[in-house]
Amino acid sequence: MALLKVNGISKKFGGVQAVSTFSMEVEKGKVVAIIGPNGAGKTTIFNLISKVYTSDTGSIILDGVDITRMSQTDAARQGIGRTFQNIRLFSTLSVLDNVKVACDYKAKCSMVEAIFKAPRSFKSEKAITQEALRNLEIVGMADLANEKPGNLPYGLQRRLEIARALAMNPKVLMLDEPAAGLNPEECFGLVDFLKDMLVKFDTALLIIEHRMDVVMNIGDKIYVQDFGKNIAVGTPAEIQSNPAVLVAYLGEE
Amino acid sequence: MSSFLLSLITFSAITVIGVVSIFPLTGLTGLFSFGQAAYMAIGAYVAGICAVQLNMTVIPCILIGVLTAGLVSIIIGIPTLKLRTDYFALISMCLGEAITAILRKFSTVTGGAGGLSNIPNYVGTTAIVISAIVIIAIVACFKNSSFGRMSLAIKNDELAAKSFGINVYSHKLKVYLFTSMIAGYCGGLYAFYIRFIDPSMFGWTKSSEWVIFLFFGGINSLTGSVISAILLSVLPEFLRFATEARIVMYSILILLVINFRPQGLLGEYELSLESIKKLFHKSKKLQGGGNNGTT
Numbered sequence: 001m002a003l004l005k006v007n008g009i010s011k012k013f014g015g016v017q018a019v020s021t022f023s024m025e026v027e028k029g030k031v032v033a034i035i036g037p038n039g040a041g042k043t044t045i046f047n048l049i050s051k052v053y054t055s056d057t058g059s060i061i062l063d064g065v066d067i068t069r070m071s072q073t074d075a076a077r078q079g080i081g082r083t084f085q086n087i088r089l090f091s092t093l094s095v096l097d098n099v100k101v102a103c104d105y106k107a108k109c110s111m112v113e114a115i116f117k118a119p120r121s122f123k124s125e126k127a128i129t130q131e132a133l134r135n136l137e138i139v140g141m142a143d144l145a146n147e148k149p150g151n152l153p154y155g156l157q158r159r160l161e162i163a164r165a166l167a168m169n170p171k172v173l174m175l176d177e178p179a180a181g182l183n184p185e186e187c188f189g190l191v192d193f194l195k196d197m198l199v200k201f202d203t204a205l206l207i208i209e210h211r212m213d214v215v216m217n218i219g220d221k222i223y224v225q226d227f228g229k230n231i232a233v234g235t236p237a238e239i240q241s242n243p244a245v246l247v248a249y250l251g252e253e
Numbered sequence: 254m255s256s257f258l259l260s261l262i263t264f265s266a267i268t269v270i271g272v273v274s275i276f277p278l279t280g281l282t283g284l285f286s287f288g289q290a291a292y293m294a295i296g297a298y299v300a301g302i303c304a305v306q307l308n309m310t311v312i313p314c315i316l317i318g319v320l321t322a323g324l325v326s327i328i329i330g331i332p333t334l335k336l337r338t339d340y341f342a343l344i345s346m347c348l349g350e351a352i353t354a355i356l357r358k359f360s361t362v363t364g365g366a367g368g369l370s371n372i373p374n375y376v377g378t379t380a381i382v383i384s385a386i387v388i389i390a391i392v393a394c395f396k397n398s399s400f401g402r403m404s405l406a407i408k409n410d411e412l413a414a415k416s417f418g419i420n421v422y423s424h425k426l427k428v429y430l431f432t433s434m435i436a437g438y439c440g441g442l443y444a445f446y447i448r449f450i451d452p453s454m455f456g457w458t459k460s461s462e463w464v465i466f467l468f469f470g471g472i473n474s475l476t477g478s479v480i481s482a483i484l485l486s487v488l489p490e491f492l493r494f495a496t497e498a499r500i501v502m503y504s505i506l507i508l509l510v511i512n513f514r515p516q517g518l519l520g521e522y523e524l525s526l527e528s529i530k531k532l533f534h535k536s537k538k539l540q541g542g543g544n545n546g547t548t
Contacts, residue, residue, distance in 0.1 A: 050416055076418040090409040092473060092521070093402065101406045104399040105418035111427050114398035115391050121398060128399060168417060 003028045003204050004172045008058035009048050011041075018044040020228045021058065026172060029198060031205040033215045035239075036225035037248060042208045043085055045225070046174055049206075050082045051075040063171050077105060081170025083161040085177050085208075089149040095160060096145040099132040102167035132167060138200060139163040139193075155186040159193070166201050173197075175207040179214045191217050216240070224248065263378045265486045266385040267443050271459075272466045272482040273385075273392050273475070274435035279464060280472050281401055282428050283408030284334075285342035287460045288349030292322040292433040294455035296440025298356060298363055301372045301450055306362075311375035315441035322437025323430050330429040334422060349457045356452040368451030375445035384442060388435055393475055395431070404428060405473075469510055471517030476524040481517075 002025035011019045019041040026032045034042045048055045051072040059068045067075045081102075090098050107128060109120045136142045139159055149157055158178060165173055178194070179187050191214055198205055209215045215222065216236040224232040224239060226248040232239060239245055275289050300318035303309045309317075333344045356363045363369055395401050406414040407421055415421055444450050470481030485503075492502055510518060522528070 052412065052416070072412075072415040073418055073420045076416050080416075082416055084413065088410050088413040090406045090413070092405050092409055097402050097405075100399070101402050101414075101419070102417045104403050105420075107399045109399075111395075111398075111400050111431065114400050115395045115431070117394050125399065164417070 002026060003063055004049075004206070005061040006049065006058070007061070009045075009055035009060065010057045011044055011048055011053055011055055017228045019048065019055075022225075022230055023058075024223055024233075026204045026206055028171075028204050029202070030220040031194075031198065031207065031218050033219035033222045034206070034208050034225060035210070035212075035215055035222060039227075040225040041228040042225055043176060046082065046176055046206075046208060049075075049172075050080050050174060073105075076168065079169075079171030080174065081165035081168045081172070081203075082174040083158075083165055083176055083178065085180070087157050087161055089157060089161060089164070091148070091150055093149075094145065095141065095147050095149060095152070096129075096132055096136065098149060098160060099135055099164050099167045100128050102164050103128045103131050135163055135167045139166070139197075155182055155189075158182065158190075162193075162197070166197060166203075169201065170203055172204045172206055173201070175205070175209075177208055177210060179209055179211045187211060187214055190214065194218060259378050261487060261490060263381050263446060265483050266378075266381045267439060267446070268463075268466070268486040269385045269479055269482040270381075270388050270439040270442070271436065271463050272470075272478050273388055274432050274439060275463050275467060276392055276432075276475055276478050277395055277401075277404060277428050278432040280467055280475075280478065281396060281404035281408065282425060283404075284338055284425065284429070285464065286345040286432075287342060287457055287464065288345035288347070288352075289432070289436050289463060290455040290457070290459035291349045291352035292326060292436035293440035293443065293459070294352050294356060294450075294452070295322045295325055296437030297444035297450050297455070298369065298440075299437075300441035301369045301444040302362060304373055304375070304445070305369065305371055311445060314375075315438060315445075318441040319434050319437040322440070323434045326430050326433030327426070330426050334425045334429060346457055346460075349455070349460050353452040353456055356455075364451075366452065368449055369444075370449045372444050372448045372450070374448050376442055377446070381442050381446060384438070388438075389475070389479060392435075396475055400424070400427075465507060468517055469507055471519040471521065473521040474517065474519040474523055476522065477517055477519030480519065 004026040006022065006024045008021040008023050009019060010017070010021050022045055024032065034045060036042055044053070047053045049060055051067065051070055055068065059066060062078055062080065065078055067078055070078065090101060093101065107124045109118065109124045114121045133142060133145065136145055139162070141156065141160060141163060144152065144156070149160060152160065162175065162178065179190055182190060194205065195218065219236055222234060222236060222239045223230060224245050231244045231248055232242045234242065271293065275286055278284050278286055296318035299321045300314040303314040303317055329348055333341050357366045403414070403419050403424055406419060407424060411421055466481050466485055467478050469485060470477030489503060
């Protein structure tokens with residue numbers, strides 16, 4: 001049984017069919033990549049799965065739970081962790097607090113307890129801080145805990161976004177163009193880092209990526225999108241030799 | 254102490270409570286409320302009426318005032334907090350005007366535009382100053398808790414906040430309730446201190462004054478809000494020699510700060526034991542550096 005099962009979701013924006021009956025399966029411990037030219041509807045698929053938009057048709061089942069009609073907040077609590085194409089870190093919070101925010105919804109204390117500093121609020125705060133610090137250590141950013149995200153280099157900001165999403169212990173981690181704007185060296189680092197995280201956090205990975213070296217290196221299964229439609233599914237080797245994909249990327253001869 | 258100084262301290266403390274009451278809402282969560290003085294009005298009037306008409310003692314009066322303010326905030330908050338933040342700001346402004354209009358209209362209970370007089374003098378300077386300190390402490394606890402973090406996350410990026418499991422709507426509602434109850438409490442103290450209240454005291458000028466003070470002190474800094482509330486309520490008294498010109502001077506000062514320090518007087522700086530220690534270490538380090546230079 002697949003961990004995440006997407007069954008024929010579609011989304012129409014006015015007259016534009018951004019995604020039409022898209023289906024996919026993501027298994028635990030595997031990396032699934034979605035590729036395709038600009039405007040193919042990749043990010044829309046992400047927004048549909050993470051419930052930023054509600055799909056017009058179809059269903060989304062996460063680990064046996066139907067999240068099709070859930071709010072974005074509830075879907076996140078069910079175990080959908082994600083990053084954004086344009087980095088969306090909380091700029092006024094420190095690096096550590098950015099990670100802590102991802103654990104905050106689990107806090108076992110009410111607001112009344114928090115404002116009167118009841119014993120339970122200390123306990124929950126301590127637990128959250130420890131968990132966040134552990135997460136930062138795993139991604140190798142513990143020494144930057146008190147920095148503001150804006151002061152970090154681009155590569156580390158991307159890494160922090162991933163760390164923040166991992167802190168929720170998501171069942172499926174969705175990364176929207178994690179390698180965008182990284183130099184080749186950082187790219188290699190990212191691939192190793194992602195493979196490492198996959199083992200350490202026992203999660204499934206769903207990525208959108210334009211950099212083929214990254215996708216072919218890390219992907220177990222690749223979905224190719226073009227103009228909202230799925231044109232191919234397969235392993236990296238199959239995709240590389242698929243004629244429909246070549247047409248979509250390079251044009252017809 | 255002279256009675257002038259005492260009343261100055263008291264009014265500053267009341268302003269501090271008012272400004273601190275909007276800090277979690279406007280400063281941390283990023284919701285502009287131009288009608289927060291309405292909750293102060295509710296607190297003041299309900300407490301005042303309980304005391305004048307029903308001869309109740311001070312604690313129940315203020316408690317009923319605070320609870321009424323909280324109840325109204327829930328009724329207003331449930332439909333309006335779903336709106337985008339700019340529409341919420343507009344509605345909060347309407348709320349401020351609506352409450353003062355209601356107070357004017359129901360003159361049999363509220364005394365109408367003539368105001369509610371003969372309120373017993375239940376609270377003095379000490380009680381108000383202690384209240385202010387306690388409320389600052391409570392709001393500081395809020396800021397440092399997971400709820401303060403979630404507020405900041407919502408202010409920074411609502412969409413991202415949602416994708417980390419934060420229930421934005423219910424969180425906003427909680428914060429709105431919290432801040433309205435503080436404003437209601439502030440109103441109760443105010444009524445029992447000055448013993449006469451009328452609707453014009455709680456108009457939107459009062460609410461916007463609090464927002465301006467908040468910005469002046471630094472939008473993310475509780476310390477800044479407190480300092481600016483004290484500074485800006487004391488300053489007009491010291492500018493009294495300039496009679497007419499003092500409002501102009503006051504406005505110019507605020508414009509200068511907003512122009513040259515858009516992040517506010519203190520920005521994000523927060524006074525705490527740690528920051529004092531840090532400051533001390535820094536000056537020590539500088540001294541140490543100097544010594545090294547000479548040897």
